[in-house]
Each structure stands twice: as structure tokens, then as C-alpha cells.
Amino acid sequence: MTALVLWDIDRTLLYVGDIDRLVYREAFRDVVGREATKLPARGTGVTMPLAVRELLTANDVSETETERFADLILDRLPDLLEAHRADLVRHGEVMPGAAEALAAVRRAPDLIPTVVTGNLRRNAEIKLSAMSLIEHVDVPLGGYASDSAHRPNLVGIAQFRAAEAHGSPFDSSNTVIIGDSLQDVVTGLEGGAKVIGVASGTTSARQLADAGAHLVIPDLRDSESLLSLIRSLSSQ
DSSP states (O other): OOEEEEEOOBTTTEEOTTHHHHHHHHHHHHHHSSOOSOOOOTTOOOOHHHHHHHHHHHTTOOHHHHHHHHHHHHHHHHHHHHHTHHHHHHHOEEOTTHHHHHHHHHHOTTEEEEEBOSSOHHHHHHHHHHTTOGGGSOGGGOBOTTTOSSTTHHHHHHHHHHHHHHSSOOOTTSEEEEESSHHHHHHHHHHTOEEEEETTSSSOHHHHHHHTOSEEESOSOOHHHHHHHHHHHHTO
């Protein structure tokens, strides 16, 4: 059976340190006209539209201005991140085993790799290309925060795109999410996918398991084992 593999990006495949937070600060300053004193929480996995609204609310932007400012900030985020591409290359990190795991899934004839992420699509592409990982995923088939701010919706979007491209249906029986956060678990359980939790971010293996991840691994170093886990989940 062919399975759809949905990779999370941040803290699962790569880590960009404070660059995302720097970009949020710059966008807030450009749009609101003052410095942000509070920033979104780290490593939560929420989509960028929700993180931007959290940023505005936490910094005392009025409710009436939040929607207008949020759209303006979201429009700026990709260009601001692109301006920091050299910083991504210099300071960004590929998570242990991620490049090898991505390549192994990409080579597997029965697996279709793409991403489901809280990043806007262009932000996702910038990060993956800066870290030389983009060749291992089918970017057009993914689900992005630019498609929906509600992350569970992104599973169905990716399943639809993969079905259109490959001519066969994808649902919870043959779709697997690989991610590090509680949001990845929720995305899979609510969106219609099995979940492999990776304890490589700010969420522990116990927390991932307690939240309902079908399987939990410490990292992505064992590519062959990961392939077996994906296939075991997608054949249930």
C-alpha cells in the first residue's frame, strides 16, 4: 500500500534558533510602528496566523486593529525571512538524522513524502532550501498555514493534493504525520492521520505518548527503523 508521509518542519527536521522570532519582531515593528516586548511561545507548533494574532494581542494591539495588522504582518514574513537566508545557512541546524531519514523516505517507492506545517508555504520553502532538504519532499502536495490557520485542516488538504497527483485516495489508514509537538499529535488525530512523535523539540516522549501519538521515537537517527514504523502504521 502506498502511504502519504507528512513531515513537520521546525524542531523535527531543522532548527533555526531565534531567526523566526527576529522576523516576528521586524514585521511587528514595520507594521505597528513600535517594538514588540512579548513574543509567541517557542516550540508550540501553532500556525503562523495564530502566532501573529498572539503576538499582537500580547503587545496590546486593539481588537479592531488586530485583523488588519495580522494580514500585513503575514504578508511581510516571507520576504523578511528571505532576507535572513544567509543567517539560516550559517546558524540553522538540521536535526540529527533528519537528512538521512528524509532521503530514505524519498527513495521508498511505496511512500510519498511532503510536509504539513504551521509555516506559510514560502517560509517552509525558504527553510527547507536553506538547509538543503527541499529535494526530499514534494512541496506542492503539502499543507501549509497559508492554506488554513487551523492546523488539522492541513491533513485533508495534503491528502487531496496527493490524491489528485497520484490517482489514489489517502485517509487515516494510509497517512502518517511525523512531528515533535503536541500540535502535530492533535493535527494527526483530528485531521485524519497516524502520528509518529519525535522527542526532538520541547515536548517530551511521555507528553507525546500521553497526547495520543501512535508511536514515539527519540530522534530520526535510525532511518530503517523509521521506514518500518511508517509501514506498520499505514498497514493497520
